[in-house]
Protein backbone atom coordinates (compact mmCIF):
# COMPACT_ATOMS: atom_id res chain seq x y z
CA UNK A 1 0.00 0.00 0.00
CA UNK A 2 1.30 3.49 -0.82
CA UNK A 3 2.04 5.90 2.01
CA UNK A 4 -0.81 8.08 0.79
CA UNK A 5 -3.29 5.20 0.82
CA UNK A 6 -2.11 4.36 4.33
CA UNK A 7 -2.80 7.93 5.45
CA UNK A 8 -6.29 7.78 3.96
CA UNK A 9 -6.91 4.49 5.74
CA UNK A 10 -5.87 6.06 9.06
CA UNK A 11 -8.29 8.91 8.40
CA UNK A 12 -11.13 6.48 7.86
CA UNK A 13 -10.32 4.72 11.14
CA UNK A 14 -9.65 7.87 13.18
CA UNK A 15 -11.69 10.76 11.77
CA UNK A 16 -11.70 14.13 13.48
CA UNK A 17 -14.38 16.79 13.12
CA UNK A 18 -13.28 18.41 9.88
CA UNK A 19 -16.88 18.62 8.67
CA UNK A 20 -17.58 21.18 11.41
CA UNK A 21 -15.01 23.60 9.92
CA UNK A 22 -14.51 25.68 6.80
CA UNK A 23 -11.24 24.54 5.23
CA UNK A 24 -9.84 27.15 2.78
CA UNK A 25 -9.28 26.18 -0.87
CA UNK A 26 -5.69 25.46 -1.89
CA UNK A 27 -3.78 27.93 -4.07
CA UNK A 28 -1.47 25.30 -5.47
CA UNK A 29 -0.75 21.57 -5.46
CA UNK A 30 -2.88 18.58 -6.35
CA UNK A 31 -5.75 18.84 -3.87
CA UNK A 32 -8.75 21.17 -3.71
CA UNK A 33 -8.33 22.18 -0.05
CA UNK A 34 -5.29 23.33 1.88
CA UNK A 35 -3.50 21.06 4.31
CA UNK A 36 -3.73 23.50 7.20
CA UNK A 37 -0.97 23.48 9.83
CA UNK A 38 -1.26 27.04 11.12
CA UNK A 39 -3.93 26.40 13.74
CA UNK A 40 -1.29 27.36 16.33
CA UNK A 41 -1.39 30.83 14.77
CA UNK A 42 -4.99 31.22 13.61
CA UNK A 43 -7.43 28.35 13.91
CA UNK A 44 -9.98 27.63 11.19
CA UNK A 45 -13.54 28.91 11.38
CA UNK A 46 -16.16 26.55 12.77
CA UNK A 47 -19.13 26.44 10.37
CA UNK A 48 -21.53 27.31 13.21
CA UNK A 49 -19.71 30.59 13.92
CA UNK A 50 -21.26 32.45 10.98
CA UNK A 51 -24.82 31.36 11.75
CA UNK A 52 -24.60 32.09 15.45
CA UNK A 53 -22.85 35.43 14.98
CA UNK A 54 -25.59 36.43 12.53
CA UNK A 55 -28.21 35.48 15.13
CA UNK A 56 -26.55 37.83 17.64
CA UNK A 57 -26.27 40.58 15.03
CA UNK A 58 -29.93 40.20 14.12
CA UNK A 59 -30.96 40.54 17.76
CA UNK A 60 -29.45 44.03 17.60
CA UNK A 61 -31.45 44.78 14.43
CA UNK A 62 -34.73 43.58 15.88
CA UNK A 63 -34.40 44.71 19.49
CA UNK A 64 -32.04 47.69 19.65
CA UNK A 65 -31.12 48.48 23.23
CA UNK A 66 -33.68 45.99 24.57
CA UNK A 67 -31.35 43.22 23.41
CA UNK A 68 -29.38 43.72 26.63
CA UNK A 69 -32.13 41.83 28.41
CA UNK A 70 -34.47 40.46 25.74
CA UNK A 71 -32.19 38.88 23.13
CA UNK A 72 -32.28 35.07 23.02
CA UNK A 73 -28.75 35.32 24.35
CA UNK A 74 -29.12 38.53 26.38
CA UNK A 75 -26.07 40.80 26.18
CA UNK A 76 -25.88 41.86 29.83
CA UNK A 77 -24.98 38.40 31.15
CA UNK A 78 -23.55 37.20 27.77
CA UNK A 79 -20.01 36.68 29.10
CA UNK A 80 -21.37 34.23 31.66
CA UNK A 81 -22.24 31.84 28.81
CA UNK A 82 -18.51 31.52 28.19
CA UNK A 83 -17.40 31.07 31.78
CA UNK A 84 -18.49 27.45 32.25
CA UNK A 85 -16.95 26.01 29.09
CA UNK A 86 -13.79 28.15 29.46
CA UNK A 87 -13.28 27.00 33.03
CA UNK A 88 -13.78 23.33 32.12
CA UNK A 89 -11.27 23.71 29.29
CA UNK A 90 -8.49 24.94 31.57
CA UNK A 91 -9.40 22.92 34.66
CA UNK A 92 -10.67 25.81 36.73
CA UNK A 93 -13.66 26.59 38.89
CA UNK A 94 -16.23 28.77 37.10
CA UNK A 95 -15.57 31.72 39.42
CA UNK A 96 -11.85 31.56 38.60
CA UNK A 97 -12.31 32.23 34.88
CA UNK A 98 -13.41 35.11 32.69
CA UNK A 99 -13.24 35.82 28.95
CA UNK A 100 -12.30 39.44 28.22
CA UNK A 101 -9.92 41.73 26.31
CA UNK A 102 -6.85 40.46 24.48
CA UNK A 103 -4.08 38.28 25.81
CA UNK A 104 -1.39 40.89 26.48
CA UNK A 105 -3.97 43.28 27.97
CA UNK A 106 -5.00 40.50 30.35
CA UNK A 107 -1.39 39.80 31.26
CA UNK A 108 -0.99 43.46 32.16
CA UNK A 109 -4.22 43.59 34.19
CA UNK A 110 -3.14 40.47 36.04
CA UNK A 111 0.36 41.79 36.65
CA UNK A 112 -1.19 44.92 38.18
CA UNK A 113 -2.50 42.53 40.82
CA UNK A 114 0.24 39.95 40.95
CA UNK A 115 3.51 41.74 40.24
CA UNK A 116 4.04 43.61 43.50
CA UNK A 117 7.81 44.10 43.55
CA UNK A 118 9.94 45.20 46.48
CA UNK A 119 13.62 46.23 46.39
CA UNK A 120 14.70 42.79 47.58
CA UNK A 121 12.21 40.83 45.46
CA UNK A 122 11.49 42.42 42.13
CA UNK A 123 12.71 40.07 39.44
CA UNK A 124 10.55 38.41 36.78
CA UNK A 125 11.50 35.09 35.19
CA UNK A 126 10.55 34.44 31.56
CA UNK A 127 11.89 32.20 28.80
CA UNK A 128 14.52 33.73 26.56
CA UNK A 129 12.35 32.53 23.68
CA UNK A 130 9.19 34.05 25.16
CA UNK A 131 6.82 35.55 22.62
CA UNK A 132 7.99 39.17 22.20
CA UNK A 133 4.70 40.60 23.48
CA UNK A 134 5.31 38.90 26.85
CA UNK A 135 8.86 40.17 26.92
CA UNK A 136 7.73 43.74 26.21
CA UNK A 137 4.95 43.39 28.78
CA UNK A 138 7.18 42.28 31.65
CA UNK A 139 9.90 44.80 30.78
CA UNK A 140 7.36 47.60 30.77
CA UNK A 141 5.92 46.39 34.09
CA UNK A 142 9.38 46.42 35.66
CA UNK A 143 10.00 49.95 34.36
CA UNK A 144 6.54 51.05 35.52
CA UNK A 145 7.55 50.07 39.06
CA UNK A 146 10.83 51.99 38.74
CA UNK A 147 13.20 49.10 38.04
CA UNK A 148 15.80 48.68 35.32
CA UNK A 149 14.24 46.11 32.94
CA UNK A 150 17.64 44.62 32.00
CA UNK A 151 18.31 43.89 35.64
CA UNK A 152 14.78 42.88 36.63
CA UNK A 153 14.08 40.32 33.91
CA UNK A 154 15.72 36.90 34.14
CA UNK A 155 15.61 35.15 30.77
CA UNK A 156 15.86 31.36 30.87
CA UNK A 157 18.03 29.83 28.17
CA UNK A 158 18.37 26.16 27.22
CA UNK A 159 21.74 24.53 27.84
CA UNK A 160 24.29 25.07 25.06
CA UNK A 161 23.47 22.79 22.15
CA UNK A 162 19.91 22.19 23.39
CA UNK A 163 16.68 23.71 22.07
CA UNK A 164 14.32 23.34 25.02
CA UNK A 165 14.38 24.10 28.73
CA UNK A 166 14.84 21.44 31.36
CA UNK A 167 12.47 21.64 34.32
CA UNK A 168 15.32 21.21 36.85
CA UNK A 169 17.21 24.13 35.27
CA UNK A 170 14.10 26.32 35.46
CA UNK A 171 13.59 25.43 39.11
CA UNK A 172 17.22 26.23 39.90
CA UNK A 173 16.75 29.81 38.69
CA UNK A 174 13.93 30.54 41.11
CA UNK A 175 15.77 32.41 43.84
CA UNK A 176 14.59 34.61 46.70
CA UNK A 177 14.70 37.77 44.57
CA UNK A 178 12.06 36.47 42.14
CA UNK A 179 8.69 38.19 42.47
CA UNK A 180 7.03 36.63 39.44
CA UNK A 181 7.52 33.62 37.17
CA UNK A 182 5.68 34.14 33.88
CA UNK A 183 6.25 31.38 31.35
CA UNK A 184 4.50 30.04 28.27
CA UNK A 185 2.68 26.77 29.02
CA UNK A 186 3.65 25.63 25.53
CA UNK A 187 6.51 27.60 24.03
CA UNK A 188 5.45 29.33 20.84
CA UNK A 189 8.71 28.63 19.02
CA UNK A 190 9.81 25.17 20.08
CA UNK A 191 6.41 23.71 20.97
CA UNK A 192 7.77 22.53 24.34
CA UNK A 193 5.06 21.82 26.92
CA UNK A 194 6.37 22.99 30.28
CA UNK A 195 5.87 21.03 33.48
CA UNK A 196 3.34 23.52 34.81
CA UNK A 197 2.59 21.81 38.16
CA UNK A 198 6.25 21.26 39.08
CA UNK A 199 7.38 24.77 38.14
CA UNK A 200 4.36 26.33 39.87
CA UNK A 201 5.17 24.42 43.05
CA UNK A 202 8.84 25.38 42.88
CA UNK A 203 7.98 29.03 42.28
CA UNK A 204 5.75 29.04 45.33
CA UNK A 205 8.45 27.35 47.42
CA UNK A 206 10.76 30.21 46.40
CA UNK A 207 8.14 32.74 47.53
CA UNK A 208 7.19 33.88 44.02
CA UNK A 209 3.89 34.30 42.25
CA UNK A 210 3.53 31.98 39.26
CA UNK A 211 1.52 33.00 36.19
CA UNK A 212 1.23 31.25 32.83
CA UNK A 213 0.73 32.45 29.28
CA UNK A 214 -1.41 29.66 27.83
CA UNK A 215 -1.72 31.03 24.29
CA UNK A 216 -0.33 27.80 22.84
CA UNK A 217 -1.70 25.50 25.54
CA UNK A 218 -5.40 26.34 25.80
CA UNK A 219 -7.38 24.01 23.55
CA UNK A 220 -4.17 22.12 22.78
CA UNK A 221 -3.43 20.17 25.97
CA UNK A 222 -5.51 19.33 29.05
CA UNK A 223 -4.91 21.75 31.91
CA UNK A 224 -5.73 21.64 35.64
CA UNK A 225 -5.02 25.21 36.72
CA UNK A 226 -6.99 25.02 39.95
CA UNK A 227 -5.49 21.73 41.09
CA UNK A 228 -1.97 22.84 40.15
CA UNK A 229 -2.36 25.95 42.28
CA UNK A 230 -1.43 28.34 39.46
CA UNK A 231 -1.81 31.93 40.68
CA UNK A 232 -3.01 33.40 37.41
CA UNK A 233 -3.06 32.65 33.70
CA UNK A 234 -4.17 34.18 30.43
CA UNK A 235 -4.67 32.82 26.93
CA UNK A 236 -5.88 33.95 23.55
CA UNK A 237 -8.74 32.34 21.62
CA UNK A 238 -7.60 32.73 18.03
CA UNK A 239 -5.18 29.78 17.91
CA UNK A 240 -6.40 26.34 19.00
CA UNK A 241 -9.67 27.93 20.17
CA UNK A 242 -10.68 28.85 16.61
CA UNK A 243 -12.50 32.05 17.57
CA UNK A 244 -11.17 34.31 14.82
CA UNK A 245 -8.43 36.91 14.33
CA UNK A 246 -7.82 38.99 17.46
CA UNK A 247 -10.55 37.07 19.32
CA UNK A 248 -11.22 37.77 22.97
CA UNK A 249 -8.87 36.20 25.49
CA UNK A 250 -9.30 34.25 28.69
CA UNK A 251 -8.07 34.91 32.20
CA UNK A 252 -7.75 32.73 35.28
CA UNK A 253 -7.27 33.81 38.89
CA UNK A 254 -6.95 31.10 41.52
CA UNK A 255 -9.74 30.93 44.07
CA UNK A 256 -7.39 31.78 46.95
CA UNK A 257 -6.82 35.23 45.42
CA UNK A 258 -10.51 36.01 44.93
CA UNK A 259 -12.38 38.47 47.10
CA UNK A 260 -9.24 39.77 48.80
CA UNK A 261 -7.75 43.23 48.74
CA UNK A 262 -5.23 42.71 45.95
CA UNK A 263 -4.99 45.87 43.86
CA UNK A 264 -6.85 45.77 40.57
CA UNK A 265 -7.66 48.23 37.83
CA UNK A 266 -11.43 48.68 37.81
CA UNK A 267 -14.26 49.89 35.63
CA UNK A 268 -17.99 49.48 35.77
CA UNK A 269 -17.78 45.82 34.76
CA UNK A 270 -15.63 45.09 37.83
CA UNK A 271 -18.54 45.57 40.16
CA UNK A 272 -21.13 43.01 41.25
CA UNK A 273 -23.59 42.63 38.34
CA UNK A 274 -26.66 43.00 40.56
CA UNK A 275 -25.47 46.44 41.77
CA UNK A 276 -24.06 47.75 38.48
CA UNK A 277 -26.99 49.97 37.68
CA UNK A 278 -27.17 51.53 41.10
CA UNK A 279 -24.58 53.90 39.61
CA UNK A 280 -22.73 54.31 42.90
CA UNK A 281 -19.29 55.97 42.94
CA UNK A 282 -17.57 52.97 44.56
CA UNK A 283 -17.43 49.48 43.15
CA UNK A 284 -18.45 46.32 44.94
CA UNK A 285 -16.39 43.68 43.15
CA UNK A 286 -17.57 40.06 43.24
CA UNK A 287 -15.36 37.31 44.66
CA UNK A 288 -14.69 35.97 41.17
CA UNK A 289 -12.45 36.56 38.19
CA UNK A 290 -15.23 38.81 36.85
CA UNK A 291 -13.82 41.47 39.18
CA UNK A 292 -10.88 41.81 36.72
CA UNK A 293 -13.23 42.94 33.97
CA UNK A 294 -13.11 46.65 33.23
CA UNK A 295 -15.40 47.52 30.32
CA UNK A 296 -18.66 46.09 29.03
CA UNK A 297 -17.84 43.19 26.73
CA UNK A 298 -18.07 43.32 22.91
CA UNK A 299 -20.90 40.89 22.19
CA UNK A 300 -20.06 40.27 18.53
CA UNK A 301 -16.50 39.37 19.54
CA UNK A 302 -17.76 37.09 22.29
CA UNK A 303 -20.07 35.23 19.94
CA UNK A 304 -17.37 33.25 18.05
CA UNK A 305 -15.65 32.39 21.33
CA UNK A 306 -18.93 31.05 22.71
CA UNK A 307 -19.53 28.92 19.61
CA UNK A 308 -16.04 27.50 19.75
CA UNK A 309 -15.98 26.81 23.48
CA UNK A 310 -19.24 24.90 23.12
CA UNK A 311 -17.53 22.63 20.60
CA UNK A 312 -14.70 21.91 23.03
CA UNK A 313 -17.24 21.30 25.75
CA UNK A 314 -19.16 18.81 23.61
CA UNK A 315 -16.17 16.87 22.30
CA UNK A 316 -13.91 17.17 25.35
CA UNK A 317 -10.27 18.22 25.51
CA UNK A 318 -9.29 14.73 26.76
CA UNK A 319 -10.64 13.07 23.60
CA UNK A 320 -8.99 15.72 21.43
CA UNK A 321 -5.64 15.25 23.18
CA UNK A 322 -5.76 11.51 22.46
CA UNK A 323 -6.26 12.15 18.75
CA UNK A 324 -3.65 14.90 18.88
CA UNK A 325 -1.07 12.48 20.27
CA UNK A 326 -1.78 10.03 17.44
CA UNK A 327 -1.74 12.69 14.73
CA UNK A 328 1.43 14.46 15.88
CA UNK A 329 3.29 11.15 16.27
CA UNK A 330 2.24 10.24 12.75
CA UNK A 331 3.51 13.59 11.43
CA UNK A 332 6.76 13.04 13.34
CA UNK A 333 7.23 9.63 11.69
CA UNK A 334 6.59 11.12 8.25
CA UNK A 335 9.06 13.95 8.92
CA UNK A 336 11.73 11.58 10.19
CA UNK A 337 11.87 10.05 6.71
CA UNK A 338 12.28 13.50 5.16
CA UNK A 339 15.06 14.27 7.63
CA UNK A 340 17.21 11.31 6.67
CA UNK A 341 18.79 13.02 3.68
CA UNK A 342 17.90 16.68 4.21
CA UNK A 343 19.09 19.47 6.53
CA UNK A 344 15.80 19.39 8.41
CA UNK A 345 15.49 18.81 12.14
CA UNK A 346 12.53 18.70 14.50
CA UNK A 347 13.44 20.80 17.56
CA UNK A 348 10.28 20.03 19.58
CA UNK A 349 10.76 17.46 22.38
CA UNK A 350 10.41 13.88 21.16
CA UNK A 351 8.56 12.85 24.34
CA UNK A 352 4.83 13.30 23.54
CA UNK A 353 4.19 14.28 27.17
CA UNK A 354 6.48 17.28 26.73
CA UNK A 355 4.72 18.73 23.71
CA UNK A 356 1.30 19.59 22.35
CA UNK A 357 0.21 19.36 18.73
CA UNK A 358 2.99 21.47 17.25
CA UNK A 359 6.23 20.24 15.72
CA UNK A 360 8.80 22.94 15.03
CA UNK A 361 11.15 22.14 12.19
CA UNK A 362 14.52 23.81 11.79
CA UNK A 363 15.42 23.97 8.13
CA UNK A 364 18.88 24.31 6.63
CA UNK A 365 20.25 27.81 6.20
CA UNK A 366 19.99 27.59 2.39
CA UNK A 367 16.50 29.07 2.24
CA UNK A 368 14.62 31.32 4.66
CA UNK A 369 11.65 29.92 6.57
CA UNK A 370 9.32 32.52 5.03
CA UNK A 371 10.37 31.65 1.48
CA UNK A 372 9.91 27.95 2.18
CA UNK A 373 6.45 28.52 3.69
CA UNK A 374 5.49 30.38 0.51
CA UNK A 375 6.63 27.53 -1.68
CA UNK A 376 4.68 25.04 0.43
CA UNK A 377 1.59 27.22 0.10
CA UNK A 378 1.68 28.03 -3.60
CA UNK A 379 3.26 24.86 -4.96
CA UNK A 380 1.74 22.29 -2.61
CA UNK A 381 -1.31 23.82 -0.94
CA UNK A 382 0.27 23.30 2.50
CA UNK A 383 -0.16 26.14 5.01
CA UNK A 384 2.66 26.20 7.55
CA UNK A 385 3.74 28.98 9.81
CA UNK A 386 7.27 30.35 9.58
CA UNK A 387 9.47 32.08 12.12
CA UNK A 388 12.56 33.62 10.60
CA UNK A 389 15.29 32.82 10.11
CA UNK A 390 14.89 29.06 9.97
CA UNK A 391 11.91 27.61 11.85
CA UNK A 392 8.77 26.21 10.28
CA UNK A 393 5.95 25.38 12.68
CA UNK A 394 3.51 22.60 11.81
CA UNK A 395 0.50 22.02 14.05
CA UNK A 396 -1.86 19.19 13.12
CA UNK A 397 -5.02 20.20 14.97
CA UNK A 398 -7.03 17.23 16.23
CA UNK A 399 -10.38 18.91 15.54
CA UNK A 400 -9.86 19.29 11.80
CA UNK A 401 -6.46 18.06 10.60
CA UNK A 402 -6.11 14.70 8.91
CA UNK A 403 -3.43 12.05 8.50
CA UNK A 404 -3.56 12.84 4.80
CA UNK A 405 -2.71 16.48 5.62
CA UNK A 406 0.34 15.22 7.53
CA UNK A 407 1.41 13.03 4.64
CA UNK A 408 1.02 16.01 2.30
CA UNK A 409 3.13 18.26 4.55
CA UNK A 410 5.98 15.76 4.76
CA UNK A 411 5.84 15.01 1.03
CA UNK A 412 5.82 18.73 0.19
CA UNK A 413 8.77 19.38 2.50
CA UNK A 414 10.73 16.56 0.90
CA UNK A 415 10.16 18.13 -2.52
CA UNK A 416 10.83 21.71 -1.40
CA UNK A 417 14.04 21.14 0.56
CA UNK A 418 16.96 19.92 -1.54
CA UNK A 419 18.78 16.85 -0.19
Ligand SMILES: Cc1ncc(COP(=O)(O)O)c(C=O)c1O
Nearest residue numbers: 102103104105131133188215236
Ligand atom coordinates in the same frame (compact mmCIF):
# COMPACT_ATOMS: atom_id res chain seq x y z
C1 LIG B 1 2.65 33.18 23.55
C2 LIG B 1 1.98 34.43 23.09
N1 LIG B 1 1.84 35.46 23.94
C3 LIG B 1 1.26 36.61 23.57
C4 LIG B 1 0.78 36.79 22.29
C5 LIG B 1 0.16 38.10 21.92
O1 LIG B 1 -1.20 38.05 21.96
P1 LIG B 1 -2.17 39.30 21.80
O2 LIG B 1 -1.77 40.03 20.55
O3 LIG B 1 -3.51 38.67 21.64
O4 LIG B 1 -2.04 40.13 23.00
C6 LIG B 1 0.88 35.74 21.38
C7 LIG B 1 0.37 35.89 20.00
O5 LIG B 1 0.51 35.09 19.14
C8 LIG B 1 1.52 34.54 21.78
O6 LIG B 1 1.68 33.51 20.94
